[in-house]
Amino acid sequence: MEMLGLVVAVFVFAGMVKGALGLGLPTVAMGLLTIVIAPFQAASLLIIPSMITNIWQLFAEGRVWALVQRFWLLLLGIMVGTIFSIFPTLSEASGKTSEILLGSMLVIYGIYGLWVKQLPDLRAYEKWLSPLIGYLGGALIVSTGVIIIPAVPYLQSLRLKRDDLVQALGLVFTLSTICLAIYLQLHSTANMQIDYRLAWAAVIPALLGMWLGQKLRYRIPEQRFRRFFFVGLISLGAYMLLH
Structure with missing residues (x-):
């Protein structure tokens, strides 16, 4: 019951962030959950709520096929990266190694969000950057459970x-979640198993959080909310690196 209460609280909060900003559910949930459980188990809890909220986000508008046609090299890179990761993966690395990688990503993304005002325009380099960025994102998701760096800044630079x-x-989040789910299923063992009951239990809190976040978006200035979000990521990442 304590674990269920933790999952509900974490996913309501993480869903609220996603509802307000359009991203952040896996990042926030993974960062908070890995404080108390192993990264492999934390990543397994993300699969179902992340998949549902990402599909909701993906099909909220039209033009899905047009985006697939434009970003197919990015998507291909993600798939290759999850198969041939250059980083220690969730099943190979110790819990501390995954925490260090994830904590570093949170700090980097938090600093980026606070101080990068104008990203360079990378549209001219999209054809050769997309597979590279996709590969790094795929390699990192099977190492940390999240794909925020470098995928989010790259898409924003386009x-x-x-x-x-x-x-x-x-x-990007939908495909990376599918790849992560396949990876976790193939590498689950007696000591590292996917708890589908808890993963399904996280869906309603995540959706409730998204609904609250969408309401919050119209009550709090977006820039102020973003500032709180990125400061929180830096604090959480620093804690994971230092504790």
């Missing part, structure tokens, strides 16, 4: 319209 950016993020 000067997409707001709705296209949110939908492109949904596309």
Whole structure:
């Protein structure tokens, strides 16, 4: 019951962040859960709620096939990266190694979010950058459970319209979650198993959190909410690195 209560609280909060900003559910949930449970188990709890919320985000607008046609090299890179990761994976690394990688990603992303005001325009380099960014993102998701770095800054640097950016993020997050689910299923053991009951129990809190976050979006200025979010990521990442 204590674990169920923790999962509910974490996913309500993580869903609220995603509802307000369009991203952040796996990042926040993974960061908080790995404080008390192993990274492999934490990642397994993300699969079902992440998949449902990402599909919701992906199909909220049209143009899905157009985005697939544009970003197929990025998507291919993600798949290759999950198969041939250059980093210690969730099943291979010790819990501390995964925590260090994840904590570092949270700190880097938090600093990026606070201080990078204008990203370079990378549209001219998209064809050769997409497979590289995709590979790094795929390699990191099977090492940390999240794909925020470098996928999110890269997509933001392509000067997409707001709705296209949110939908492109949904596309990347959906594919990466599928790849992570396959990876976890193939590498589950007696000591590292996927708890589908808890994963399903996280769905309603995550959706409730998204609904609250969408309401919150219209009550709190987005820039202020983003500032709180990124400061929180830096604090959480620093804690994971130092404790």
